[in-house]
Amino acid sequence: MNLDLKKLKLRSVNEKLQSIDRKTKSRKFTISNPEGNHAICAGLTENIKVTIKGHVGYYCAGMNQNANIIVDGNVGTGVAENMMSGKVHVKGNASQSAGATAHGGTLIVDGDTSSRCGISMKGIDIIVKGSVGHMSAFMAQSGNLVVFGNAGEALGDSLYETNIYVKGKVKSLGADCEEKKMDKKHKSKLKELLKKAGSNIKPDQFKRYGSARKLYNFNIDNVSNY
Amino acid sequence: MCGIVGIYLKSKKFEKSLGGMLSKMLVSMESRGPDSAGFAIYNSDKNKIYKYSICLNEMSLEKFKKEIKKKLKFTSIEKNSDHIILKSIEKPNKILPILESFVKISLVGYGKSIEIFKQVGSPSNVVKKFNLDNFSGTHAIGHTRMATESAITTNGSHPYSTGEDECLVHNGSLSNHNNLRRILKKNGSKFNSENDTEVAAGYISDSLKNRNLKQTLKKGLSELDGFYTFIAGTHSGFAVLRDEIACKPAVIAETKDYVAICSEFQAMAHMPNVNNAKIFEPNPGIVYSWGK
Numbered sequence: 001m002n003l004d005l006k007k008l009k010l011r012s013v014n015e016k017l018q019s020i021d022r023k024t025k026s027r028k029f030t031i032s033n034p035e036g037n038h039a040i041c042a043g044l045t046e047n048i049k050v051t052i053k054g055h056v057g058y059y060c061a062g063m064n065q066n067a068n069i070i071v072d073g074n075v076g077t078g079v080a081e082n083m084m085s086g087k088v089h090v091k092g093n094a095s096q097s098a099g100a101t102a103h104g105g106t107l108i109v110d111g112d113t114s115s116r117c118g119i120s121m122k123g124i125d126i127i128v129k130g131s132v133g134h135m136s137a138f139m140a141q142s143g144n145l146v147v148f149g150n151a152g153e154a155l156g157d158s159l160y161e162t163n164i165y166v167k168g169k170v171k172s173l174g175a176d177c178e179e180k181k182m183d184k185k186h187k188s189k190l191k192e193l194l195k196k197a198g199s200n201i202k203p204d205q206f207k208r209y210g211s212a213r214k215l216y217n218f219n220i221d222n223v224s225n226y
Numbered sequence: 227m228c229g230i231v232g233i234y235l236k237s238k239k240f241e242k243s244l245g246g247m248l249s250k251m252l253v254s255m256e257s258r259g260p261d262s263a264g265f266a267i268y269n270s271d272k273n274k275i276y277k278y279s280i281c282l283n284e285m286s287l288e289k290f291k292k293e294i295k296k297k298l299k300f301t302s303i304e305k306n307s308d309h310i311i312l313k314s315i316e317k318p319n320k321i322l323p324i325l326e327s328f329v330k331i332s333l334v335g336y337g338k339s340i341e342i343f344k345q346v347g348s349p350s351n352v353v354k355k356f357n358l359d360n361f362s363g364t365h366a367i368g369h370t371r372m373a374t375e376s377a378i379t380t381n382g383s384h385p386y387s388t389g390e391d392e393c394l395v396h397n398g399s400l401s402n403h404n405n406l407r408r409i410l411k412k413n414g415s416k417f418n419s420e421n422d423t424e425v426a427a428g429y430i431s432d433s434l435k436n437r438n439l440k441q442t443l444k445k446g447l448s449e450l451d452g453f454y455t456f457i458a459g460t461h462s463g464f465a466v467l468r469d470e471i472a473c474k475p476a477v478i479a480e481t482k483d484y485v486a487i488c489s490e491f492q493a494m495a496h497m498p499n500v501n502n503a504k505i506f507e508p509n510p511g512i513v514y515s516w517g518k
Contacts, residue, residue, distance in 0.1 A: 035492060035495035035496075036490060036491035036492030036493070036494075036495045037492060038492075054501060055491050055495070055501070055505065056491075057490055057491060057492050058490070073501075074491070074505055076475075076477075076490065076491060077475065092505075093505075093506070093507075095475065095477075095507060096472070096475075114472070114507050115472050115510070133472075133509075133510075134472075134510065
């Protein structure tokens with residue numbers, strides 16, 4: 001079913017997609033003429049597939065549960081923010097705070113993301129095929145951030161237990177973030193993530209970064225880092 | 227919040243529709259700035275005539291005409307709502323002191339190619355009031371304001387122009403503007419409001435005396451403290467700069483005919499052929515410029 005945002009109001013489109021129940025047979029939708037509108041496909045809860053044809057604004061697919069959302073264009077700030085489950089695939093670039101605070105699901109960005117990608121992420125898997133901007137994975141708590149390209153300044157600043165895998169160069173690491181050894185379990189997890197993103201790059205080409213766990217508790221020796 | 231927009235035309239194709247395109251941008255940025263709006267539009271007049279953009283405020287046009295006639299020679303006065311464009315071959319150093327003696331009016335900008343119109347009220351009302359749709363030009367900059375640090379007045383509206391054919395719009399806030407204003411005042415700059423952006427505009431004008439726009443903005447990275455995405459206009463084009471933290475948004479679309487910059491993509495969704503444009507976010511701390 002095609003939903004044309006030139007003819008329909010954003011609110012009615014979102015309401016329609018949010019009110020789908022298990023009995024609904026039609027589970028494939030396209031949205032045309034998004035024209036940079038905000039909050040398209042926010043708060044979806046059912047296992048449906050939505051393809052958005054064009055560039056979208058802020059908080060696209062925010063709070064997503066179960067739905068599979070494809071954006072054939074660029075996305076603004078906070079794509080898939082606070083996602084719980086499901087999958088969001090951006091074919092263009094993403095602006096800042098992609099996948100912010102998200103608890104689960106998978107976010108794939110074919111292009112680049114700007115600053116603060118995966119800020120405070122809490123379990124989501126984010127796979128960026130381009131590069132990520134500065135302060136990515138800031139205070140990231142859980143989940144995985146995979147970057148095929150380069151990472152900007154202060155990667156993983158003050159992070160907790162998120163695993164960051166970067167294939168390219170890292171401009172600088174943030175406080176308490178360090179390069180870590182790739183164990184077997186990391187390699188197999190990364191392989192699984194790369195497969196999800198349809199990539200056959202070898203996990204060996206990535207470096208893993210994680211928390212040095214020195215900022216967890218107050219320590220007078222670290223006072224300059226707090 | 228605040229919304230900033232700009233269009234730089236690379237070809238003559240869209241010169242006549244520049245006002246119409248900018249008008250749509252400003253209206254769609256109303257959600258980011260409902261308090262006041264303004265725009266600077268450049269038309270490369272190659273003659274020697276200076277254009278002085280003036281908001282009359284509560285002064286009547288008749289009274290202004292009567293009094294100005296006694297003090298200077300001018301070519302024409304064109305009225306557009308509560309603003310006028312006074313044209314004269316007299317140089318700014320002669321005219322500016324005369325205009326300053328009119329305490330009720332506000333000089334919002336001057337130069338050989340720039341015209342500025344700005345007023346309180348919603349962007350949709352402001353663009354209607356000044357008939358922005360009918361303007362043509364080579365490049366233009368606009369702003370929709372959500373007032374934070376100073377009052378909602380004409381003088382508190384953007385764009386700010388503090389030099390010949392110069393203007394600045396700003397999304398963000400500066401934290402060292404009071405100190406900077408004191409320093410600039412000592413060096414001879416004049417300010418008409420308590421606004422932080424006016425200080426940044428004054429800073430740029432002051433610095434342009436010794437360097438070009440790109441060098442000026444680069445220097446500003448270490449001397450302007452705060453959050454910002456700036457668009458700074460000159461007679462030949464404009465430049466864009468985001469601070470290094472880059473919390474304030476900006477998106478640029480470039481085609482063979484134009485460069486468009488907006489706070490949000492939705493403001494440029496109506497631009498011709500935009501879905502095939504090269505669309506990117508300006509990187510933090512890097513000066514992007516078009517024109518000479």
